[in-house]
Amino acid sequence: MIHFPTSEQDVAQYLGAAKGSVTIQGGGSRTLHQPAGDTLSMEKLTGIVDYEPGALTMVARAGTPLADIEQTLAQENQRLAFEPVVMNDVLGKTGASTIGGVFASNASGSRRIQAGAARDFLLGVRCVDGAGTIIKNGGRVMKNVTGYDLVKLLAGSWGQLAALTEVSFKVLPISETEATLSVAVTDPVAAVALMTRVMSTPYDVTGVSYDPAQGVALVRIEGFEKSVSYRSAELRQVLAPFGDVDILSDLASRAMWQALRRLGPLVGQSGTLWRVSVKPTDGPAVVEALHGAPYVMDWSGGLIWAVLPSDFDLRASLSQIAGHATCFGQGHSLLHPHSAGVAAIMQGIREKFDPHHLFPTHSKAA
Amino acid sequence: MEMPVPSQHRLDRKSELVLRLRAILPADCVIDDPMETRAYECDALSAYRCPPMAVVLPYTTEQVAQTLKICHDLNIPVVPRGSGTSLAGGAMPTSDSIILGVSRMNDVLDTDYDNRVIRVQTGRTNLSVTGAVEADGFFYAPDPSSQLACAIAGNIAMNSGGAHCLKYGVTSNNLLGVRIVTMQGDILDIGGAHLDAPDLDLLGVICGSEGQLGIVTEATLRIIHKPEGALPVLLGFDSNEVAGACVSDIIRAGVLPVAIEFMDRPCIRATEDFAKAGYPDCEALLIIEVEGSPIEIEEQLEKILAIAATHNPVEMRRANDLQEAARIWLGRKSAFGAMGQINDYMCLDGTIPVSKLPYVLKRIGEMSREFGLGVGNVFHAGDGNMHPLILYNANEPGELEKCEAFGAEILKLCVEVGGCLTGEHGVGIEKRDLMDHQFTRDDLIAQMNIKDVFDPAWLLNPAKVFPLDASASRRDGGM
Numbered sequence: 035m036i037h038f039p040t041s042e043q044d045v046a047q048y049l050g051a052a053k054g055s056v057t058i059q060g061g062g063s064r065t066l067h068q069p070a071g072d073t074l075s076m077e078k079l080t081g082i083v084d085y086e087p088g089a090l091t092m093v094a095r096a097g098t099p100l101a102d103i104e105q106t107l108a109q110e111n112q113r114l115a116f117e118p119v120v121m122n123d124v125l126g127k128t129g130a131s132t133i134g135g136v137f138a139s140n141a142s143g144s145r146r147i148q149a150g151a152a153r154d155f156l157l158g159v160r161c162v163d164g165a166g167t168i169i170k171n172g173g174r175v176m177k178n179v180t181g182y183d184l185v186k187l188l189a190g191s192w193g194q195l196a197a198l199t200e201v202s203f204k205v206l207p208i209s210e211t212e213a214t215l216s217v218a219v220t221d222p223v224a225a226v227a228l229m230t231r232v233m234s235t236p237y238d239v240t241g242v243s244y245d246p247a248q249g250v251a252l253v254r255i256e257g258f259e260k261s262v263s264y265r266s267a268e269l270r271q272v273l274a275p276f277g278d279v280d281i282l283s284d285l286a287s288r289a290m291w292q293a294l295r296r297l298g299p300l301v302g303q304s305g306t307l308w309r310v311s312v313k314p315t316d317g318p319a320v321v322e323a324l325h326g327a328p329y330v331m332d333w334s335g336g337l338i339w340a341v342l343p344s345d346f347d348l349r350a351s352l353s354q355i356a357g358h359a360t361c362f363g364q365g366h367s368l369l370h371p372h373s374a375g376v377a378a379i380m381q382g383i384r385e386k387f388d389p390h391h392l393f394p395t396h397s398k399a400a
Numbered sequence: 401m402e403m404p405v406p407s408q409h410r411l412d413r414k415s416e417l418v419l420r421l422r423a424i425l426p427a428d429c430v431i432d433d434p435m436e437t438r439a440y441e442c443d444a445l446s447a448y449r450c451p452p453m454a455v456v457l458p459y460t461t462e463q464v465a466q467t468l469k470i471c472h473d474l475n476i477p478v479v480p481r482g483s484g485t486s487l488a489g490g491a492m493p494t495s496d497s498i499i500l501g502v503s504r505m506n507d508v509l510d511t512d513y514d515n516r517v518i519r520v521q522t523g524r525t526n527l528s529v530t531g532a533v534e535a536d537g538f539f540y541a542p543d544p545s546s547q548l549a550c551a552i553a554g555n556i557a558m559n560s561g562g563a564h565c566l567k568y569g570v571t572s573n574n575l576l577g578v579r580i581v582t583m584q585g586d587i588l589d590i591g592g593a594h595l596d597a598p599d600l601d602l603l604g605v606i607c608g609s610e611g612q613l614g615i616v617t618e619a620t621l622r623i624i625h626k627p628e629g630a631l632p633v634l635l636g637f638d639s640n641e642v643a644g645a646c647v648s649d650i651i652r653a654g655v656l657p658v659a660i661e662f663m664d665r666p667c668i669r670a671t672e673d674f675a676k677a678g679y680p681d682c683e684a685l686l687i688i689e690v691e692g693s694p695i696e697i698e699e700q701l702e703k704i705l706a707i708a709a710t711h712n713p714v715e716m717r718r719a720n721d722l723q724e725a726a727r728i729w730l731g732r733k734s735a736f737g738a739m740g741q742i743n744d745y746m747c748l749d750g751t752i753p754v755s756k757l758p759y760v761l762k763r764i765g766e767m768s769r770e771f772g773l774g775v776g777n778v779f780h781a782g783d784g785n786m787h788p789l790i791l792y793n794a795n796e797p798g799e800l801e802k803c804e805a806f807g808a809e810i811l812k813l814c815v816e817v818g819g820c821l822t823g824e825h826g827v828g829i830e831k832r833d834l835m836d837h838q839f840t841r842d843d844l845i846a847q848m849n850i851k852d853v854f855d856p857a858w859l860l861n862p863a864k865v866f867p868l869d870a871s872a873s874r875r876d877g878g879m
Contacts, residue, residue: 086753086754086755087652088647088648088649088651088652088754088755089648089651089753089754089755089784090651091753110652111652111654140596140597140601142596146595147595150569150573151595151596153596153601153604154569154572154573163846167842167846168842169842169843169846170839170840170843171843171846171847173751173818173819173820173838174753174818175751175752175753175783175784175785175818175819175820175823176566176751176783176784176785177561177565177570177751177780177783177784177785177823177824178751178820178822178823179558179559179561179570179608179822179823179824179825179826179827180820180821180822180827180831180835180838181827181835181838181839181843181844181847181865182605182608182609182847182850182851182865183559183572183604183605183607183608183609184605184846184847184850185604186572186601186603186604186605186607187600187601187602187604187605187850189601189604190596190597190600190601191600191601194600195600206656207651207652207653207654207656208654209654210654230514230515233516233625234513234514234516234537234538234625235625236537236625236626236627236628236693238627238692257696258654258696258699258700258703259699260695260696260698260699261692261693261695261696261699261700264693264695264696265696311594311595311596311598312594313512313515313517313592313593313594314514314515315512315514315515316594333595336515336594336595337595356592356593356594357592357594358594358596358597358598358599359598360598368598368599369598372599373588373589375582375586375587375588376588376589376590376602379588379602379853379854380599380600380602382852382853383600383849383850383853384600386846386849386850386852386853387846387849396599
């Protein structure tokens with residue numbers, strides 16, 4: 035059964051009475067694994083509740099499509115600075131990504147290394163836990179340390195704890211212009227050396243990725259005209275020792291990062307999508323474990339997206355590396371098992387939020 | 401300020417507790433002489449004091465774990481302490497508790513520029529984290545004004561901010577991993593040099609939990625490369641409304657300053673008398689700082705000045721060099737000291753939506769007359785984090801209570817207009833009893849549930865954050 039609540043009260047009533055398994059779903063565009071039991075679809079809980087461009091804050095109901103949010107922001111020349119990755123193309127999904135889904139999956143894109151993750155921009159939530167209790171936490175102001183930060187606990191919790199009904203978040207202005215320096219690089223070791231080097235400069239790089247299929251590392255800078263042109267020139271010198279440098283100006287640069295935001299380099303590859311987060315200098319070791327499968331590196335080398343044969347479990351090859359891996363479609367979300375102490379705390383928190391075990395868990399380890 | 405009645409049962413166990421602690425810890429780690437424990441009777445909220453039964457100052461995470469195990473066994477509450485600079489009473493003990501301070505654990509464990517992280521023991525002061533990497537061009541961004549003294553442990557407990565967090569975020573946005581010891585003495589590692597959490601984001605809820613979930617002994621922190629330079633501009637306006645509108649216009653124009661500081665007339669006057677920074681005598685003053693290379697600073701300052709000019713400023717003064725910059729910052733940096741020259745003061749910390757600024761300042765002015773207590777406002781305008789400073793005379797009977805009542809009304813106002821009780825100082829004991837104005841009981845239960853999981857006996861910093869009646873049944877469970 036699919037339920038489509040149209041108000042927070044509906045959600046509370048439904049979850050208060052629910053039995054069996056319930057999978058909370060936004061637009062279903064970035065599903066981690068096959069839904070079990072009933073589906074609680076948030077798609078009809080929509081609408082922007084409040085938007086204050088001068089305060090850089092917006093409040094919206096969880097089912098509001100990401101596209102609507104971004105369009106409204108763009109009219110005020112603002113955006114979601116964490117650049118949420120859009121997974122429709124790479125996962126072959128038609129559903130419209132929702133703002134609640136973006137935060138529930140902590141879906142951050144390339145600018146995450148400079149601006150922060152989705153979880154860093156989420157200021158407040160209203161939600162309904164597995165007992166049907168309505169809970170609010172955080173608020174709509176940028177600085178708030180009043181009580182525990184359940185906002186961050188709920189960000190990226192993938193529907194394991196509660197159904198988000200309303201989210202409040204920080205937005206930022208769209209840069210006046212941007213540029214991308216593109217450097218020919220042939221292997222991930224050289225790419226990571228380049229990427230970590232540019233992140234150790236004062237030039238406020240907002241994206242740094244490597245696409246092995248094209249053999250290029252990309253370095254993005256954004257801001258006002260004179261500033262971007264100054265930093266382009268400085269970075270060109272920093273990058274010269276690594277290979278030939280091309281500069282893509284404003285529109286070409288934007289198009290390039292839009293494509294990466296949709297994981298363009300991996301669209302059409304057959305297999306299962308994996309997402310691995312490690313420290314940048316461990317990136318090349320992850321690539322080695324892929325055995326030639328298609329991949330793309332982001333976050334200075336610390337984020338690896340790869341498409342692997344469906345029967346291949348990457349985690350076994352990465353036992354010596356700290357970090358985590360998520361497999362889309364099969365529901366694994368860990369590189370290593372939690373320590374017993376951490377596992378007990380996570381289980382304890384799940385029990386508190388979801389005493390009747392309605393929601394799925396994702397902590398299966400290798 | 402009401403605190404739970406000390407448990408005689410616990411007080412009676414003091415000698416057994418001290419004996420057991422001495423048996424496993426180096427001699428200088430355990431302090432129980434009342435002359436010496438007095439030094440730990442309060443933090444920077446010095447109106448409230450109470451010496452603990454004992455003070456433990458370990459050298460290692462293992463010693464922290466052993467201490468907590470013993471206290472857990474004996475059912476003794478533990479109040480964690482960094483440097484004791486909390487303005488909210490976060491490190492204030494009760495007479496039946498011990499203080500566990502991490503000040504001796506202050507080493508840098510690992511510095512990794514390629515991955516832009518530093519791992520430190522949490523007794524290290526905020527400023528000395530930057531000190532460890534600045535020769536190589538890096539810094540640690542969160543900059544609470546107590547940064548010379550405050551410890552990373554306390555920064556994590558309170559999720560500290562600072563003047564520059566408009567651009568760089570608060571502690572939570574710069575914290576990548578922790579080693580944390582639970583009340584039961586378990587040592588857990590959460591997060592690390594990689595980004596984001598697998599499964600539930602425990603790090604997110606640990607940061608800002610005011611020492612109630614565990615004692616963080618090591619932290620992995622984001623370090624970033626310093627900008628090439630920074631310069632401020634000073635703007636004076638005839639009204640708070642206009643200054644607020646100017647801030648809003650600057651933000652909307654896409655300029656993202658690292659700091660936007662706001663002072664009102666009472667604060668400007670006090671500061672001028674004290675520091676003689678040459679500030680104009682006006683209703684509202686903004687100090688806006690931008691970063692980058694000289695070309696970039698120039699570009700941003702031009703834009704800011706052009707916007708400001710449309711708001712009829714009474715003064716626009718840009719710094720052209722570091723000396724002029726220091727002069728512009730002089731008054732702002734002496735603001736608290738200047739107010740302190742006039743009288744005792746209480747510093748509040750509510751946050752409001754930026755658009756509500758003029759209304760809130762007007763209401764504070766009205767309330768100031770009603771209560772008969774002066775108030776100066778200095779705050780981080782970019783993110784709406786206010787710091788009203790209420791003046792009172794601590795030696796005058798009843799003035800502290802009147803001041804607290806005034807403060808409570810201001811904080812309720814912050815909540816009423818869509819803001820919150822505390823933006824960066826934390827709840828502690830100071831705002832504990834106002835929590836019901838911001839949260840429903842269900843909201844508070846959801847938070848207390850987290851503490852139930854980490855610390856089922858409610859022994860870590862127990863009488864803080866939540867209204868006493870809300871946490872009573874949980875705290876009594878451990879008796």
